[in-house]
Amino acid sequence: MKKNFIFLFSLILLGCSHPPRPNHIYYIIHPIPTDIGPDGKKTIPMHYGNYNFILFDNSKIYYHYYNILFTLCGVGGDHSKPPFLDLTPDSLQEIKIQDLENFLVSNVKGSKMNGRDPIAVVSSPVDTIRNPAFDIILKYLDENFNLYGVRTCTEEEKYVSIAKNSNKKYDPKSIEWKIGFDIVRFEAPINTSTN
Secondary structure, three states: OHHHHHHHHHHHHHHHHOOOOOOOOOEEOOOOOOOEOOOOOEOOOOOOOOEEEEEOOOOOEEEEEOOHHHHOOOEOOOOOOOOOOOOOHHHOEEOOHHHHHHHHHHHOOOOOEOOEOOEEEEEEOOOEEOOOHHHHHHHHHHHHOOEEEEEEOOHHHHHHHHHHHHOOOOOHHHOOOOOOOOOOEOOOOOOOOOO
C-alpha cells in the first residue's frame, strides 16, 4: 500500500510540475553583424526588399512595395543606414490573414525583374515574431524566392506602422531619428563639350 501511495504521489507531482503548455509559434530575429567576418567580407544589412511585410503585432500584417532597382544607381552613401522612403500610413496596405495566401500569389512575384532576382523582406518592430502570418509568408518565400530576409523594422517603418495602427497623424519632421538615413549621391554627367 505504501509503495502504491508513493507511486501515485509521484505521478501527481510529476503531472503538476509539468502542466501542458499551449502551442507557441514564434521566431526570434537575430541582429546582423556589420563587422568584417572571418572570410574578410563585411556584411551589409538588408534594409528593404522589393516586397516588404511588417508583422506589426500578433495579428496585423502591413505591406509596402519598394523599387529597389532605382537605389542601385547611386554612388557613395552609408549602406549601414536605410534610405528614407518617405512612407506614410497610407503607403502601408493592411492584409487580413485570411487573404494573405491569395495576396502573395497575386502580387508577390519571385521571377526576375529587369534581369535581377527580386528581394522580399519580413520585419517586426520587436525582435520576437509571434504573428501566424510569418509561417505563411516564409513558406511562400521558400518556394518562390532566391533572396529574402527577416529583420527588425527600420525606424521609418516602425513609426509609420504605429501611426497607422493607432490612426494618428504622422509627421517625419517631428521625429528625432536615432539612426538616420543613407544619403545617396548621384553623379552629374560630365559635360565634355567646349563653348
